[in-house]
Amino acid sequence: MKETFENCIRCTICVENCPVFKVNPEYPGPKQAGPDAERFRLDGIETVDKWITHCTQCKRCDFACPYGVDPSKLILNAQIRYVSKHKKTIPQLLFSNFHYIARLGSFFSIITNIITSLGIIRKLFKLIGLRSDIPFPQFRFKTLQRFRKKSVKTPEYLSNNNQLKKRKVAFFHGCYLNSNAPVEGRMIIAILEHFNITVAIPNQVCCGLPALGNGDLVKAKGFAKKNSKEFAKYIEQGWDIIYSCTSCGHTLIYDYPEILDTKEGELISQNTWNLYEYLLMLKDNGELNFNFTALDKVISYHIPCHLRGRGVPYPAVKIFKEIPNLKMNIQDIDCCGFSGSYGFKEKNKETTDTLGRIAVESLEECKPDIIISDCGACRMQISNFTETQIIDPIQVMFDALEL
Amino acid sequence: MKYDIAVIGSGMSGLMASIYLAEQGLNTAIVSRGDPICSVSSGCIDIAGTGKKTLDSINNFPEEHPYNKVGEKGISYSIQYFLNIMKEEGYDYTGNFEKNRNILTPIGKHRVTSLVPFPMKHADIGKDEAFHIISFKDIKDFFPSYIRGVFPDTSISVFNAGTHTTMGIAAKMDNKDFLSTFITWIKSQKIKQNKIGIPAVLGITKTYEIIKKLEIETGKFFFEIPTLPPSIPGIRLYRSLKSIAEKKGVSFYGSAEITDFKKEKDRIINITIKKPGRPDYVNADAFILATGSFVSGGLFLDKNIFKETVFNLPVYSPVEKEVFNQDFFKLGHPIEKSGILIDNNFNATESAYSNLFIAGSILANSETMKYQCGHGMAIATGIAAAKSAKEYLK
Numbered sequence: 001m002k003e004t005f006e007n008c009i010r011c012t013i014c015v016e017n018c019p020v021f022k023v024n025p026e027y028p029g030p031k032q033a034g035p036d037a038e039r040f041r042l043d044g045i046e047t048v049d050k051w052i053t054h055c056t057q058c059k060r061c062d063f064a065c066p067y068g069v070d071p072s073k074l075i076l077n078a079q080i081r082y083v084s085k086h087k088k089t090i091p092q093l094l095f096s097n098f099h100y101i102a103r104l105g106s107f108f109s110i111i112t113n114i115i116t117s118l119g120i121i122r123k124l125f126k127l128i129g130l131r132s133d134i135p136f137p138q139f140r141f142k143t144l145q146r147f148r149k150k151s152v153k154t155p156e157y158l159s160n161n162n163q164l165k166k167r168k169v170a171f172f173h174g175c176y177l178n179s180n181a182p183v184e185g186r187m188i189i190a191i192l193e194h195f196n197i198t199v200a201i202p203n204q205v206c207c208g209l210p211a212l213g214n215g216d217l218v219k220a221k222g223f224a225k226k227n228s229k230e231f232a233k234y235i236e237q238g239w240d241i242i243y244s245c246t247s248c249g250h251t252l253i254y255d256y257p258e259i260l261d262t263k264e265g266e267l268i269s270q271n272t273w274n275l276y277e278y279l280l281m282l283k284d285n286g287e288l289n290f291n292f293t294a295l296d297k298v299i300s301y302h303i304p305c306h307l308r309g310r311g312v313p314y315p316a317v318k319i320f321k322e323i324p325n326l327k328m329n330i331q332d333i334d335c336c337g338f339s340g341s342y343g344f345k346e347k348n349k350e351t352t353d354t355l356g357r358i359a360v361e362s363l364e365e366c367k368p369d370i371i372i373s374d375c376g377a378c379r380m381q382i383s384n385f386t387e388t389q390i391i392d393p394i395q396v397m398f399d400a401l402e403l
Numbered sequence: 404m405k406y407d408i409a410v411i412g413s414g415m416s417g418l419m420a421s422i423y424l425a426e427q428g429l430n431t432a433i434v435s436r437g438d439p440i441c442s443v444s445s446g447c448i449d450i451a452g453t454g455k456k457t458l459d460s461i462n463n464f465p466e467e468h469p470y471n472k473v474g475e476k477g478i479s480y481s482i483q484y485f486l487n488i489m490k491e492e493g494y495d496y497t498g499n500f501e502k503n504r505n506i507l508t509p510i511g512k513h514r515v516t517s518l519v520p521f522p523m524k525h526a527d528i529g530k531d532e533a534f535h536i537i538s539f540k541d542i543k544d545f546f547p548s549y550i551r552g553v554f555p556d557t558s559i560s561v562f563n564a565g566t567h568t569t570m571g572i573a574a575k576m577d578n579k580d581f582l583s584t585f586i587t588w589i590k591s592q593k594i595k596q597n598k599i600g601i602p603a604v605l606g607i608t609k610t611y612e613i614i615k616k617l618e619i620e621t622g623k624f625f626f627e628i629p630t631l632p633p634s635i636p637g638i639r640l641y642r643s644l645k646s647i648a649e650k651k652g653v654s655f656y657g658s659a660e661i662t663d664f665k666k667e668k669d670r671i672i673n674i675t676i677k678k679p680g681r682p683d684y685v686n687a688d689a690f691i692l693a694t695g696s697f698v699s700g701g702l703f704l705d706k707n708i709f710k711e712t713v714f715n716l717p718v719y720s721p722v723e724k725e726v727f728n729q730d731f732f733k734l735g736h737p738i739e740k741s742g743i744l745i746d747n748n749f750n751a752t753e754s755a756y757s758n759l760f761i762a763g764s765i766l767a768n769s770e771t772m773k774y775q776c777g778h779g780m781a782i783a784t785g786i787a788a789a790k791s792a793k794e795y796l797k
Contacts, residue, residue: 009698012632013438015570022574025566063658066437066700253680269680284404311676312683313404313432313654330649333608333642358574362608 005074007067008035014061014071019335020054023354027054030061033078034071041078052078054351056339057213058305059250076212076259083215090128095341096216099206099223102179105139113138129346134384136344137180137376144171144178144185148201155200155237167282168198170234170241172227172272174248175206176376184392188244188275190403191394195279195288200239202230207248208260210341217259224260227252232264241272244394246374247340249274250306274307276315276393283319292400294324299396300368302359302382303332304375305339316374316393323400329366334359336373338381352381360385372396406432406654408792409674409687411661411713412701414439415778416763416785417693418644419481422488423789425651429796432654432685434661434676439641440699441778445629446603446636448518450482450500450779457517458501460774469766469780472747473787481786482779486518493611494643495521507600509545509628511553517779520636522605522614525598525626528554534598535560537589541567544631545602560592570633572604576613586620594623603627603635610639656683661713669757671714689792690756692716692743693763693785701765702741709741711765717753719744719767734773742767748795749788758795762788 014030015021021029033052052075061071083092094101105112115121116136126132155168169192177185192199208223231241243249252272257265273281282288303314320328337355342348360382363371371390373379379390410421413435425431451470452460461470461478470478482500489496498504498518505513506526519526528534533556536547540563547559562585564572575581589599605627606613617625629636649655656676663675673686694701694713702718703710709718720741744752744767749760762784764771771777 011440011443013443016442016633016638017438021568022570025568025571064438066439068436068660257679272680309658311656311658311678313656318654358577 005035005038005069008069009067010036011066013064013066014069017060017064019058019060019337019355020056020351023337023358024054024351026051030055030071030075034061034074035069037078038074049078049082052082054348055079056335056337056342058335058339059309060305060335063309063311073259080212080215080217084217088215091130091341091345092214092216094130095344096211096214096219098210098341099175102139102175102206106141106143106179109139109141126346130344131346131349133349134344134380137176137380139179140182142182144173144182144201145203147182147186148203155234155239163198165196165198167196167287168200168239169273169278170200170202170231170239172204172207172231172241172243172248172252173201174243174245175210176245181376181392184244184394187392187394187398187403188242191397191401192242194401194403195282199242200234202234204230207251208255209247209251212251212255212259213339213341221260221262224251224256224262224265228256228262228264228268232267235264235267235271240278241268242275242278243272244275244374244392245376246274246304246307246310247377250309253310274310274315276319277312280315280318290319290322290401292323293402295326295396295400297325297369298327298329298366300329300331300363300366300371300388301393302336302363302371302373302378303330304373304378305335307374308332320393320396320400323396326396326400327366329363329368331359331363334362336360336378336381338377340377343377343381356381356385364388370396404432404654404684405686406430407687407796408432408689408691409434409685410691410693411435411674412439412693412695412699412763413645413655414693414695414699414763415441415644415781416788417691418648419485419782419785420691420693420762420789420792421653422644422648422651423484423786424793425648425653427793429793431652432656432687433648434656434659434674434685436660436700437658440695441781442637442641443632443634444637444640444778445514445516445634446520446640447506447514447516447523447629448482448485448496448498448778448782449515449775450478450503450517451774451776453503453515453775455503456501457503457779464774465768467768468774469745469769469784470776472745472749473783477787478779478783481783482518484786485782488647489643492643492647494639495611497521497524507550507626507628509549509602509630511550515775520627520639522603522610522625522627522636523629525624526600526628528598528600532598533557533596534600535594535596537562537599537601539564539567539572539602539604542569542572542602543567545569545628550600550628558594558596560594562588568633569602569604569630569635570607573607573635576604576606577609582613582616586617589617589621594621596623598624598626600626600628602630604630605635607635607638656685659683664714666756669755671756671759674713689758689760689795691760691762691785691788691792692765693761693781693788694765696742696764696769696771697738699764701763711743714754714756714759716743716751718742735770739770739772740768742769749784749791758792760788760792760795
């Protein structure tokens with residue numbers, strides 16, 4: 001990475017793609033925050049870069065750069081360094097530990113959901129630097145992990161009982177699907193099983209992205225190490241890893257072998273699949289047929305930045321094209337501005353809201369019946385600006401398969 | 404993944420080729436390393452030369468210039484094709500293939516070009532024409548005094564948009580409330596002239612509605628003046644073309660570095676895209692190479708050896724070692740002639756691949772700077788190569 005930033009010819013293409021630069025005059029954009037400032041950083045000169053935390057890590061600059069520079073990685077490293085040299089804010093501490101919050105929140109879901117909606121607690125939120133004007137995600141008691149403990153689908157159990165199908169996948173659900181949207185998680189499992197695929201939910205923790213985004217590299221590495229060890233066991237026995245949360249997926253594929261540097265990182269990276277990419281691959285191999293029923297709907301599809309950053313033709317779009325009567329409008333130009341924990345912080349309110357409004361406006365241009373998006377945080381953000389129903393694409397597939 | 408045709412490069416020529424092919428019903432993919440140079444361009448389409456008529460220039464181009472492989476009819480067809488698809492997309496271009504026109508630049512000088520996006524329709528300022536300029540408080544890289552140096556009667560007023568970047572202002576213009584405030588302010592300025600010049604910030608996505616509203620409410624004509632990158636007209640041009648391609652069903656592979664390819668006899672079978680995680684393999688029956696010249700990374704000069712970066716095709720160059728450092732910034736440096744030589748089918752000569760077609764500024768002897776034919780040549784050769792590829796697939 002250190003060598004590649006010298007490839008920057010300052011063409012400004014990254015800046016043209018930066019959502020934060022577009023709406024926040026305090027942020028100089030990825031060219032200056034990335035390769036330009038890096039020249040000072042390498043010389044050991046302290047740059048005054050408080051503004052570095054304005055970056056949402058949407059990775060649009062990496063995707064746009066034609067010269068192979070990854071400005072977002074340079075910025076991420078600078079962000080980690082900035083946080084390490086300053087006292088951590090309460091939101092940073094909270095979101096670095098989101099894994100534990102989500103697990104606890106789910107266990108005490110009845111209480112947490114009431115507490116986080118109480119007026120007085122909301123005021124406290126604001127006091128510690130969290131936003132009080134947007135709803136906090138609701139936690140569910142019946143998490144996917146609790147579901148896992150009930151069904152004993154370990155590789156050993158399944159192979160001992162001759163229950164293994166030709167295709168076997170280990171599902172990386174991440175925090176959101178586990179604690180906040182387990183119903184969608186169960187739908188994913190049902191669809192995979194419908195296509196004759198064995199699904200296991202390995203014991204897993206947070207992917208590490210919230211800790212990384214809040215400057216806690218040590219904690220992020222801890223999470224990554226735990227997950228890598230567990231999932232590598234599956235891969236070695238011929239299983240593939242499936243993800244649905246596009247940010248978790250991005251972390252597994254891009255960060256585990258690089259910045260989080262786990263022993264099994266490369267193995268994880270090579271064998272991790274986006275859910276829809278996987279289904280599409282099976283279809284191309286002739287291993288499955290979708291046989292969708294018609295859906296008379298207009299859908300607007302908000303592409304999460306971390307799916308866009310994968311650089312493959314959007315797999316869910318290719319699959320949904322086979323649903324008769326379905327009209328689909330794709331929106332990948334505008335970032336929703338939420339970026340996970342970034343959007344919950346009071347200091348980012350204006351940037352987040354301005355971007356959210358722009359994104360929702362272009363999503364609604366085609367007057368959709370429903371809006372879909374793979375990313376739970378994107379969905380949360382979009383629902384703040386529209387009355388239109390917003391759901392996970394898996395629900396559309398679930399309906400079209402009549403499951 | 405298997406396609407009928409894979410286009411490498413998402414610049415002007417690659418996009419035009421893929422749009423044309425997808426419209427013909429072919430399953431088309433674009434493989435791109437990143438956003439193209441046209442997204443930081445002024446958004447204007449240069450066809451040829453600086454004279455009044457483009458054809459006069461083209462007729463004087465040397466025999467080996469790629470335009471001569473396309474022919475007058477072919478150029479005319481492809482330019483008209485470009486105008487048609489942009490109109491359909493709602494981002495109209497003004498002009499025709501035979502004529503050149505002027506636009507006003509931020510330094511007050513004219514620049515000759517051929518097709519301009521509709522916000523620059525009125526940018527052809529006469530010698531003694533009176534106009535007004537609206538600038539923005541603290542805006543980066545736009546100094547209206549340069550223009551007043553050339554047009555002393557120009558009056559200037561400055562609006563405080565609350566941000567200092569062209570992108571920031573353009574994003575705000577897309578917002579209805581902001582636009583209303585801006586229009587109210589313009590009315591309060593009591594501008595006498597009929598034409599108003601403004602740096603190119605009239606919206607990123609809603610430019611058509613913005614200009615219409617401005618003209619109706621103020622009764623004046625507005626024209627945009629291109630700025631340094633971030634260039635809003637460049638962003639609009641690229642995003643419009645990409646959106647057209649996507650609507651026609653072109654599949655996009657982005658952030659894609661091609662590290663390898665497979666061949667079978669005289670045909671290329673697939674290309675390998677390397678990135679973190681599993682590599683992608685794009686299989687196709689035919690390929691179009693539109694990776695651009697040196698700046699775009701299609702050509703690379705390594706220790707005095709010219710290289711084509713994807714298929715390692717033979718590169719033609721008249722440059723001798725000793726002239727590298729001579730007059731590098733003067734127009735007509737021989738390095739500009741470097742590139743891939745093609746036959747009449749747009750196949751590379753001296754190369755063994757029958758299903759590989761070449762388009763855009765990677766072509767030898769194009770000398771786009773000298774002949775001022777950049778985007779025009781890209782459009783014409785993009786479509787010509789696409790036509791050849793389609794013939795081949797029959």
